[in-house]
């Protein structure tokens with residue numbers, strides 16, 4: 001109980017101050033001025049779309065690469081599981097600024113063809129980087145999910161009934177590790193919506209970059225923006241866990257029994 | 258669909274140093290049910306997985322219906338398998354589980370549904386078609402798994418200890434159902450188990466495995482009554498080890514009886530050997546001058562098992578049809594062999610010939 005009260009003070013205190021601060025207008029009166037200003041900021045909307053596109057693509061690629069890898073390792077190389085897991089952690093260990101510097105060098109020395117292909121748009125330039133950055137979180141949460149089901153038996157059963165590997169992954173494994181997939185997806189989305197260092201170094205204005213820039217220009221608007229972002233993220237996570245609970249509860253209960 | 262023969266030819270599988278299967282040969286006739294029986298770790302599951310195509314052998318070939326399928330992937334082998342662990346897809350209800358294999362075969366939906374209803378009926382679960390695995394009991398889940406395996410009309414049915422997670426009554430009942438369905442469909446079946454009673458009761462032939470090899474294969478009667486090796490004798494049913502002396506005419510003096518000796522015959526007359534005798538081939542009769550004492554008596558329904566201590570300290574198990582007047586614990590008895598033959602398992606080490 002005491003912990004809950006403490007958490008509420010630490011969490012709600014700053015939140016309430018932030019909301020009150022965001023309602024203070026430059027003319028001294030309280031109002032929604034900071035929020036209406038946001039609606040007129042086209043750059044912000046544009047960057048949000050860019051970041052959501054990157055988030056969606058990153059999540060899709062991450063899942064398409066990671067789920068088969070995790071399944072393969074658990075089925076065929078169980079003894080290497082620990083090794084693969086520690087390799088997957090590497091992106092956390094390397095500081096983002098190092099990665100950013102490396103990519104910046106590549107960007108400035110790239111041939112015209114490569115530049116056009118990759119560096120001309122934040123979508124193609126940042127997505128591969130974010131896939132790598134998301135790897136540690138994604139690998140772990142998917143691995144936990146896969147370990148919770150009787151993977152070998154389910155795979156063998158599906159194979160003996162005539163299923164090919166894509167069917168096995170899509171129809172048998174995926175629905176039964178749904179919660180883990182949603183966790184991996186939300187971690188990936190959260191990462192893309194928060195990463196600043198690399199995007200800024202490579203001179204792409206993604207949503208988090210825009211957020212920081214706005215904050216430096218107009219403090220009131222920036223705080224209004226964070227309040228709004230928080231609300232959006234909250235709703236996004238609620239939606240994800242709602243989908244997860246509705247779809248996975250059957251499977252999860254089945255597994256527990 | 259006519260039944261096919263299964264032929265395993267010198268099948269070998271190694272896991273590092275460990276030889277899980279050691280040149281296993283096995284022939285299963287069309288429509289036959291062969292039970293593979295053996296202790297834990299003897300390679301039963303490995304053999305089945307190689308046959309199903311989940312694993313690839315280090316040596317040897319797998320043939321079904323005369324066709325070599327060693328290199329055919331599991332998804333193209335057309336085998337129905339029921340697993341020891343619950344293997345239903347948790348995200349699908351019973352009917353969808355059963356339809357899965359038909360969906361893979363691109364059968365149109367109405368036919369698929371009809372077939373699913375039919376096989377669910379076959380295993381007595383029509384009423385549970387809409388239930389998810391977690392809403393079914395263990396026995397029902399294994400029934401659905403059986404229905405799922407049968408739905409695709411497989412050429413071979415593989416059962417890997419499908420009943421081991423169930424309680425005794427459900428196990429006996431489901432065992433009977435599996436056998437009757439198998440016979441009705443005439444489907445070639447391999448049934449893996451480590452339960453000898455299960456193997457003896459369900460199979461046309463029982464193959465006893467030991468350390469990756471087939472020790473003996475024969476009808477349940479053959480395996481039980483004429484075990485080829487001491488391992489088979491002791492694994493299938495219960496055995497007493499007693500000392501006996503070989504007589505000149507190939508007969509055997511054991512516990513005051515003269516029996517026909519089977520097993521290794523390369524021994525000289527007069528030699529002291531170890532002999533294997535079933536508990537039901539011994540008889541204990543109350544006798545104040547006997548050389549043994551009843552230590553324990555356990556009523557097991559139709560028969561009663563007695564543990565008898567001989568005066569030299571060795572122990573024997575003796576089964577008798579349950580009736581009044583069997584010797585009580587503490588009573589002096591004389592023990593006699595009643596069978597006709599007995600298996601010689603080797604030289605007697607430290608065994609003294611038991612007096613009758």
Ligand SMILES: Nc1ncnc2c1ncn2[C@@H]1O[C@H](COP(=O)(O)OP(=O)(O)OP(=O)(O)O)[C@@H](O)[C@H]1O
Nearest residue numbers: 272275277295296297298299300301302303304451
């Ligand atoms: N994937 C594997 N890696 C390493 N060793 C294995 C593997 N699968 C099986 N083995 C070993 O091979 C041997 C035979 O295993 P198998 O599963 O065939 O035994 P089993 O007869 O089915 O036993 P049980 O009755 O316990 O199921 C065992 O010693 C086992 O440890």
Ligand SMILES: [Mg+2]
Nearest residue numbers: 301302303417
């Ligand atoms: Mg096994």
